[in-house]
Amino acid sequence: xxxxxxxxxxxxxxxxxxxxxxxxxNTFKGTRNYRFELYYWDYGLGIFLISVVLALTxxxxxxxxxxxxxxxxSADPLNLFYxxxxxxxxxxxxxxxxxxxxxxxxxxxxxxxxxIALVEGVVMSYALQPRGNLTLLSCGVLMxxxxxxxxxxxxxxxxxxxxxxxxxxxxxCVISGLLMGxxxxxxxxxxxxxxTLTPYTTAVFLTxxxxxxxxxxxxxxxxxPIVGTPVAAGDYFRAPMSYHALGMLGxxxxxxxxxxxxxxASLVGVAISYAIGQASPxxxxxxxxxxxxxxxxxxxxxxxxxxxxxxxxxxxxILIARAYAA
Numbered sequence: 001x002x003x004x005x006x007x008x009x010x011x012x013x014x015x016x017x018x019x020x021x022x023x024x025x026n027t028f029k030g031t032r033n034y035r036f037e038l039y040y041w042d043y044g045l046g047i048f049l050i051s052v053v054l055a056l057t058x059x060x061x062x063x064x065x066x067x068x069x070x071x072x073x074s075a076d077p078l079n080l081f082y083x084x085x086x087x088x089x090x091x092x093x094x095x096x097x098x099x100x101x102x103x104x105x106x107x108x109x110x111x112x113x114x115x116i117a118l119v120e121g122v123v124m125s126y127a128l129q130p131r132g133n134l135t136l137l138s139c140g141v142l143m144x145x146x147x148x149x150x151x152x153x154x155x156x157x158x159x160x161x162x163x164x165x166x167x168x169x170x171x172x173c174v175i176s177g178l179l180m181g182x183x184x185x186x187x188x189x190x191x192x193x194x195x196t197l198t199p200y201t202t203a204v205f206l207t208x209x210x211x212x213x214x215x216x217x218x219x220x221x222x223x224x225p226i227v228g229t230p231v232a233a234g235d236y237f238r239a240p241m242s243y244h245a246l247g248m249l250g251x252x253x254x255x256x257x258x259x260x261x262x263x264x265a266s267l268v269g270v271a272i273s274y275a276i277g278q279a280s281p282x283x284x285x286x287x288x289x290x291x292x293x294x295x296x297x298x299x300x301x302x303x304x305x306x307x308x309x310x311x312x313x314x315x316x317x318i319l320i321a322r323a324y325a326a
Contacts, residue, residue: 020257022283046251
């Protein structure tokens with residue numbers, strides 16, 4: 001299987017994973033008046049299929065005991081379960097994050113959910129796999145957390161007038177963050193204990209767990225949505241083929257980023273790889289600025305937060321990279 005042989009390659013893969021994780025939602029923006037609960041069926045299938053394709057190509061090209069099917073045969077069943085369980089939990093967290101954004105807006109949802117997930121995921125992953133300088137890694141995570149908060153402040157500066165924040169929305173975001181931070185330790189456990197999984201096998205079972213979660217969680221949300229009115233299953237089949245294609249593409253983009261993140265983690269450790277990957281809100285903000293023109297006519301305060309956010313993220317990247325080198 002392909003794994004990075006140098007830190008520079010691993011760092012590039014983690015940055016690419018950040019780009020993918022921060023870009024997939026653009027495909028949902030390409031739909032019009034389409035419910036996220038329906039989009040998510042195609043998205044869930046897309047993340048699983050791309051993981052299988054990469055496992056059978058990049059993860060198997062050289063053969064041997066680390067090839068996908070060989071690893072699948074030799075791996076501890078418990079590790080396969082942990083990877084799938086991590087995906088199941090992440091899927092719930094991701095859906096709740098989208099619901100939180102719809103209730104309280106990106107300015108509040110992202111700092112709460114991603115901030116909690118970033119700190120929790122890195123701390124728990126490092127406890128299972130203590131790789132890298134703890135002090136530098138902690139400083140890097142702190143700077144990344146500040147950058148996420150600045151994303152929220154920048155979007156918040158665009159809001160006009162005073163608006164009351166929904167307590168229900170905040171609770172949804174907190175639950176999302178707590179669940180999202182849990183999936184990384186399950187991945188760490190599957191890749192570091194007993195007869196371990198390769199990054200490619202881990203990604204296949206994590207995305208399989210996420211896809212299977214759709215059949216459990218999605219029907220519940222369709223009947224009793226957190227936001228909006230109930231959704232009929234027939235609406236999925238009445239949607240244009242372009243919407244289904246966009247959902248699959250969005251899943252493929254996120255799945256590609258996930259595989260790259262796990263592959264990089266085989267060299268630098270899950271804590272470092274996950275910390276860089278969770279800076280994806282900065283990428284999403286870039287799309288918002290330059291493509292979706294969300295900051296057209298922004299005031300000086302919003303632009304100041306944006307500038308500070310990018311500086312904090314670059315500083316975080318430098319600190320986390322130094323944590324591995326140290």
